Amino acid sequence: MNRTGIEGTAAVVTGAGRGIGAAVARALAEDGASVAVVDRDGANAKAVAAGLPGPALACPADVSDPAAVEDLTERAERELGPVGILVNVAGILRPGSALDLDDRDWAEHLAVNAGGVLHACRAVARRMVPRRSGAIVTVASNAARVPRTRLAAYAASKAAAVQYTKCLGLELAEHGIRCNVVSPGSTDTAMQRDLWADPDEGARSAIDGDLAAYRSGIPLRRIGAPEDVADAVRFLVSDRARHITLHDLYVDGGASLRG
Ligand SMILES: NC(=O)c1ccc[n+]([C@@H]2O[C@H](COP(=O)([O-])OP(=O)(O)OC[C@H]3O[C@@H](n4cnc5c(N)ncnc54)[C@H](O)[C@@H]3O)[C@@H](O)[C@H]2O)c1
Incomplete structure (x- = not known):
């Protein structure tokens, strides 16, 4: 068997109660990780965790709440062991025109899609630094780069998440921690x-x-299928990507026409 470095590692996956996050949790569990399944929908988090092939922990939490994220990280470390992998997948999308965007919608997109990434990275990476190892992937969107009508708040929040993840990766590289982005396009x-x-x-x-x-x-x-995105994530967190950091891997069937 080809070793990936994922076997026996504890992973935190946010937004793992359904969709892309659930596919990422399954992919990492299949590769031998124990997985903390984080979602603000507690029932979905429990169902996904119960269906994983290895050790798993359901963590109902809202990633926009920094204290809740700190608590779940503490719990994941206590119950699953040192967290070596973080995948930020939790996200919201509420379409609306850029001109009529209200303050609450703007703030909520930023709080979840960008703030959630900050909170999880901060809680997990602070624990990774003394151990001098770890891999972080943020699932953003091709809309972070390609302007889209009616997606101003979403696209801006995803652009913030991308650039936060890359700046973090720059600071953490000397500690042996890699930070990458996966940017999906339309995924079922x-x-x-x-x-x-x-x-x-x-x-x-x-x-x-x-x-x-x-x-x-x-x-x-x-x-795209959720598994297409999960496969990109499982590569980037594995030892096969050990020399890749600050990368943004588009999984969009070519939709963003990115060369
Ligand atoms: N599906 C697509 O076409 C597509 C395209 C590009 C990017 N994405 C991104 O991929 C990620 C996953 O998308 P999806 O299509 O699986 O979405 P989804 O809505 O099916 O799943 C998102 C999950 O995140 C959870 N979540 C939302 N806000 C949360 C919060 N504050 N705290 C904790 N959990 C929260 C939800 O409960 C849900 O289980 C999102 O970040 C999304 O922006 C999706």
Whole structure:
């Protein structure tokens, strides 16, 4: 068997109650990690943790609450061992025009999508530093780089999360800790389907693109699966990526036309 360095490592995965986060939790558990399944939906966190093949801990918590994140990190270290992997997946998306954006929506996007990343990285990385090892991945979005209509708050919050993760990675490199970003495009989850008025038409429009909304389509002509994103994460946290840090890996079927 090829060793990945994931075996026997404790991992914290936020937003793991469903969608991409649940797929990441499963991928890491399959590779031998014990996983703290963090989600503000406690019932989903419990169900995912119960279905994992290895040791797992359900941690109901809101990542926008720094004290709750500190508590769950403490608990994960006590019950699963030193946390060597952190994957930030928790996120919210509420579409709305940039002009009519209200203060509360703006603040909530920043609190969860950027603040949540700060809180989890801070709690986990402070424990990684003295151990001189660890891998962190933030799941952002291709919207962090490509402007999108009706996604101003979401895109801005994701851009903040990307740049925070990269600056953190720069500071932590000398401590042997790697920090990378995975940026998905349209991926088949509840968050994506909530954007579609009709499932067939929504998928077709995402694949074909929409010139009126200045949105390119998906060159690979499919909607991503949560497992596509999870596979990128499992690579970046593994020893196979031991010389990769500050990277932003797009998993979007080419949608952002990024060279
Ligand atoms: N699905 C897509 O097309 C897509 C594309 C690009 C980026 N993303 C990003 O990937 C991540 C996962 O998306 P998804 O599609 O699986 O979404 P999802 O809505 O299906 O799942 C998100 C999970 O995060 C949890 N969560 C939300 N706010 C939280 C908080 N404050 N504290 C703790 N948990 C919280 C939710 O309860 C949910 O279980 C998100 O950050 C999203 O922005 C998704």
